[in-house]
Amino acid sequence: MQLQLLFAVSAICTVSKVCGDFDSRSSHPCKPKSDGHRIGHLDELGCQRPPLGHITEYFEAPTPRELWENHVLPYKPAVIRGALHGSPALSLWDDSYLIDTYGDQEVLIEKKYEDRKSEPKRMPIKDFINNYRKENWYVVSLLPNAMRRDVRVPKPLMCSTFRKNLAELNLWIGTHGTRSMLHHDADNIMHCVVSGWKDWILIHPDYKSKLDMVVGREAQASGFSHLNVDRIDEDLNPEVWDVPWLYATIRAGDCLYLPYRYLHQVRSYERSISSTFLFYPNDDFSDSDCKDVDLNGYLSLNDTYVYWTYENGQETVDMGYMNPVLVRDEIIAAAKATGKSKINMKMFFYLSLILYGEMGIEAGPRTTVIFKELDHDKDKYITISDMKNADIEIWKQWCRDLDSPHGPTKTQATQSKQLSAETSAFAKRLNDRHVDSRYALYFLQFLLRTKGSNGQITFPEFKKWVEVQVGTPSDAFLLFDHDFNGIVSTQELDNTTQKRLRDFSRMYYSMAGTNINGGGLFSDEVEARDMSILKDLNQIPKRLLADVNDNSAFKIENFKLQTILDLFKNMKNSVQQGKTMDLKQMLIEVKNSDLLEVFEIEKFDGNFAFSFIDRNDDGVLSIEELDFYMSNDVMDIEEAKDEDPFRANDLIIKMLSNMNMASEYLENLKKRWKQRMKNKDAYEPEEIKTNLKPEKTEL
DSSP: OHHHHOOOOOOHHHHHHHOOOOOGOOOOOOOOTTTTTOOTTTOTOOOOSSSEOOOOSSSSSOOOOHIIIIIIITTTTEETTTTTTTTHHHHSSHHHHHHHHHTTEEEEEEEEEESBBBBEEEEHHHHTTTTTTTEEEEEEEEEGGOOOOOOOOOOOGGHHHHTTTTTEEEEEEEOTTTTTTEEEEEEEEEEEEEEEEEEEEEEEEGGGGGGTTTEEOOOTOEEEEEEOOTOOOOOOOOOGGGOOOOOEETTTTTEEEEETTTTEEEEEEEEEEEEEEOOOOOSSSOGGGGGGGGGSSSBBGGGSOEEEEOTTTTSSSOSSSSHHHHHHHHHHHHHHHHHOEEEEEHHHHHHHHHHTTTHHHHTHHHHHHHHHHHHHOOOOOOHHHHHHHOOOHHHHHHHHHSSSSSOHHHHHHHOGGSSSSTTTTTOOOOOOHHHHHHHHHHHHHHHHHHSTTTTTEHHHHHHHHHHEEOOOHHHHHHHHOOTOOOOHHHHHHOOOOOOOHHHHHHEEEEEETTOOOSSSSHHHHHHHHHHHGGGGGGOGGGGGBBTTTTTHHHHHHHHHHEEEEEEHHHHHHHHHTTTTOOOOHHHHHHHSSSSHHHHHOSSSSHHHHHHHOOOSSSOOOHHHHHHHTHHHHHHHHHHHHHHHHOOEEEEEEEHHTTHHHHHHHHHHHHHHHHHHHTTTSSHHHHHHHHOOOOSBBHH
């Protein structure tokens, strides 16, 4: 253990009087390297500079309001000593008890040394415990419902908004030497140790840019760093020395409160068991119900509601799913933004695409089922009230449909040895989310093929075709010109590091004069362009190109909204001249406008676009309906979007700008469903035929 961490631990001994056998950890004090590197080079995280100190400690648990005012609102972590005292788990959960009492309960298993590259396993607790001292195994799972009776609810979570927003309960079991990556979670957490002890390094998220972070899907709001936390390399990550950090050591019975998205790395040194309470972030707080709760009493986890739980034998271990209440509120907000008092199934499906992109497509086969459950009066429409008053289990199911499970399902574990206890090996992670570096490599390979010569590109050509929003083309070029000869070759790209590709991605690159762009931690640009198509093409695809001479690339990026507004103005003028603006007339107006050219639309779902604008569902467009989308509010939103293009997510703008995608998505969905029918999947063919039959009103 590094000198700084030893200093940290000795401070805990002085303050908390909970000293233990700290000498059991190997000590290798930090020293300057003979090759001229700074102290901490090739040492573990934390050795690069002394810590700021230990985080705030409580020896008497705070009330929910004290936690809210002193830590949640000001965004500060805290340690609560003895918060779990009184829990039977503290004295009962040895190996023999867990095998005898909960041995058949299934849990998810990950590598002891976290790498995010392997699929979790799924196995009964008894299989894990019988092997975990010799295998590289670590339980990171939902706490099975049967085990909840042995754990108490910490005082700050016994009532108030916190108790009402408990997302999930996690179980952690491991032996000595377990290490996590540096990462952050989407939710507030209360991590409580049942057995053993753990050291934590805590870093404020303001320093993410210095720590080689990669985010997961935006809906999850979690992420991790590619740093090798056991061996920080100054040549690769020199900014780590500029990052201040706090520390905490928690032992059996102690809990650590950590705000959502707060960076942390965890180390344990002996057998340890922990239980983590995740509760959703919330802007409001109420503790009005606390007057009816004895905060000094005992409340078992069995007696409190948690959104995501695991009953033994369940097909999925519901870990890491989105907040079902937030998902419900998002779709309600989207429905309100359309201005319609009720929406049909097509509109419901389209709103899910707007909100969740590819995840919305994957959830497509279930969309009709969810819609049917929301449509209580069976009139083929749902209202805001229908959605707001629906059973939360409906929205939980939709969260499952929108996202893939964190680990293998029961069926998958049964069919695959690598996903079960039958072998010590781990399967390679099936869902590769680290697309930032992959797309950057496709882009650069494509650049060399199309703009270079003989497998290489010179700096003048690179500078001519590569534009970046962060830094300069020179900075980008130097990332890959390894021998500094003014040329980037295919060989240099083949030998470059993932770190350099990620750094390039964060520069928000684009190819001059084209619509090919991307970069920046799963930015919408990368996923929308689907640059994986560049991998196998020998020429620039026409659908991604714009003519450099007539500056239409600029037009595409800056006049999308104006094109739509101009179309609406023309339609409004036609209505004012006495024409009936029905579907047929709207298609004529679209054909005479610049819409198809600006959006590069080959196929336009006129019926769907019409139904979107026709808020009254009466088959004709009125001046009031057209004015709704031409309001100053919409234009103001677009101006705000231009000021911060990477954060903009306004629903109206997205709907208007992307309505041309509906036909393509529905067509792809129909193909997916057709294939699933061949595989005898559980979806009803009649639902598809009735609700999603393609319209014949395309231009």
